Amino acid sequence: MYYGFEKVMGIFCNGTFDVFACWPHSSPGIVSVPCPPYLPWIKEGATGNVYKECTANGTWKPEENSSSLWRNHSECENHSFFKVLSIVGYSLSFSSLCLAVLIMSLLRAGSRYLIS
Structure with missing residues (x-):
């Protein structure tokens, strides 16, 4: 039994914290989490999401020509x-x-x- 957790089967991206948001274990595809309230430029009660892509081989999508991981946080910017x-x-x-x-x-x- 798993209390409070979902059993993930097959290929998936590991859960991680990328200094912006906490990301859950995810199946391949676009993953979204709510804007983190602890960043100083995000208004309290912001309703946007942050997006990240889990690739088909089970890794988080990197930015082009970079070792950083791709993330779309445009909905969280003030x-x-x-x-x-x-x-x-x-x-x-x-x-x-x-x-x-x-x-x-x-x-x-x-x-x-x-x-x-």
Whole structure:
């Protein structure tokens, strides 16, 4: 008897944790699990899923030209978080550039008076 577990027969992918979500033992095909609530950019109560593919030979599908395993977590991304983060970053960068140009122009104007 198996309490709380399903007996998996034949070819299957082993259950694993890929630093994003816990994946159960799975038969070949597309596997989905709910978005993990412990990631900081995922809103609490998010209803999306993460997808991973179990190949016909019983291994998780790798990304092309990589040793990493393929995963589709697009339903879990909070685009507004990244948008705010990029706006803040670009604003700080632009402000620093303007300040640097202002300082350089003031120093250059001051050096003209010293030379003449």
